[in-house]
Amino acid sequence: MLHLDLPWSWLAVTFSVLLCLKPSTSSDVSGSRPNILLLMADDLGIGDIGCYGNNTVRTPNIDRLSEGGVKLTHHITAASVCTPSRAAFLTGRYPIRSGMVSSSGYRVLQWAGASGGLPTNETTFAKILKDNDYATGLIGKWHLGLNCESSNDHCHHPLNHGFDHFYGMPFSPMADCAYWELSEKRVSLERKLSLCFQMVAFAALTLVAGRLTGLTWGSWMPVILSTIAATVLLMAWYFVGALIVHANCFLMKNYTITEQPMRLQRTTSLILEEVSSFLKRNKHGPFLLFVSFLHVHVPLTTTENFLGKSHHGLYGDNVEEMDWMVGQILDTLDKEGLTDSTLIYFTSDHGGSLESQFRNNQYGGWNGIYKGGKGMGGWEGGIRVPGIFRWPRMLPAGRVIDEPTSLMDVFPTVVQLGGGQVPQDRVIDGRDLLPLLLGNVQHSDHEFLLHYCERFLHAARWHQRDRGTVWKVHYMTPVFQPEGASACYGTAVCPCSGENVVQHDPPLLFDLSRDPSESHVLTPATEPSFYQVMERVQQAVEQHQQTLHPGPLQLDMLENIWRPWLQPCCGPFPLCWCDREDSRQ
Missing domain, CATH: 1.10.287 (Helix Hairpins)
Known part of the structure; x- marks a missing residue:
């Protein structure tokens, strides 16, 4: 037997040595200070992407990110509409902590000339990385306010929140920017x-x-x-x-208005040109670049090359054009030799807009198996979003993580990767994702995640790790009219309180581990742990509420009405018109 054991032993040792020599993903990223590229879609449904199960919309470039990186399947945004969601993303904090909510039905900022916005005492990840010698840029949508007391004090401007460079739309794309058949205002x-x-x-x-x-x-x-x-x-x-178009639909470069109103058909090329210029200018790094796409929000402005090319009308065309934009950005990274040194993150600010229906046309996204959509309180379809991280040679390719995670987690993750310190003078609700992405830990640091609609707590989830169960408790839910349809009484988004919102007593309970579609309400008769789950979640909610010290509400009526003296204008008011982009065409 000895002559048989020796060769096998030798082979085993040889194989072990070869495994040691084989290139592998590194789990030691301390001191690496990568370039950081954050890509955020606007109103994209999680079911609109190939790597999340769509087989009719073509998204090869986003899918390529997933194949070469880590895909999160239980990734949650802090709000189902954009202004509070983006505030939470940048600060790592529930929007109620920064006052980026309302109590009066105003879910988002309504005007570029309003006084509300991300408070100056909030700390963004851009501000921390800038202090740690990162070049920081934001290209695309902002929608977190501009001015406080005059039309040029720029108190809420991206450059006052840690970004060295800003190019894009300080407000948000909207149907009224194009006199479209749909209208928000x-x-x-x-x-x-x-x-x-x-x-x-x-x-x-x-x-x-x-x-x-x-x-x-x-x-x-x-x-x-x-x-x-x-x-x-x-x-x-x-x-x-005309007032709406001139007041809200304009482009800025840093503090200068470059185009008012926007010429939407050329905005895509201008944004890509600006991204390419930033990457080339800062290729010796390190840099943080946040590309905040105007796609796929209505009016779904799509260039001629993509019109009529998808199987899902104008919305599908717009998704496929955004994917092409992602591909152009990835190609620039490759050409500049930045791919291996850049951590890329792709997500959406919230779920797809199911309300964008008109004349039997669907202009909003698909949220897959998840119930509800944009603006629909705590229902999963409005807050479950794609989450993809790629960092070649550092993060394992093709890894899929089903643990609950949050957009707020990006804050501590990039801050610590960039050599910064997470603030200790305030509550940070995000958790460092890196150990989970690397596979060094089995579970997310999130045991509980809470889901606000304006200042009202609509739902909460509990990850009961010892059972491998994720419970979801709904305290309040908006009424769908008719039941199961997408519209909330014809409004752009559902209300958060009032007669069209049901308060549940007892609360609704779902087991997302077995029922991610939130189709089967559990009761004491069907779930033996019903009362124990309710009690444990209620304890967590009470502990959380003891940490709340919210500032002035930035989205309430007085802070969210149009004030002519705050209106950014590139000519004598009210003749706000200019075009400084012609020289670039």
């Missing part, structure tokens, strides 16, 4: 202005009739004032569409 404002005009005009006519018949006492002054008011309201009604 114009139709509602026109209706209100028309009603006011009719009331004031009727009052003016009544006063005139009274004067002519001798029934009205006093001077003609009330008649004159009411006539002037009616004329102003009529003009406002007529020009409200």
